Amino acid sequence: MAKKPTPRTKSEIIAALAEAGGIEKKQAAAVYAALLEIAYEGAKKPEGIMLPGLGKLIKQKRPRRKGRNPATGETITIPAKTVAKFRLAKACKDAIVPPKK
16 A cells, blocks of 8 residues: 655645545635644744644744854854744654664
8 A cells, every 4th residue: 555645735734634634625724724823823922832742833023143254254243143942742752763672
């Protein structure tokens, strides 16, 4: 029995969701869009948002720091900024790379 290919594009993911849930693609697209909206809004909060079995999406501040221009060797100051980070859940890590015994 041949294994189905893993979805790689948004439309393939939506098609796989529709098939797995036994719903239409439009409904699956709405669910996908709602999940993204929930994740984006949750990530804006200080505690982030936990997606059980997948990981945690958080907003994190990076402080100002010193850097070096590789072309000239000149020392520069990299300004502080806010970035989004995703931390994988243990279940996700174990599913991708099983723990050594």
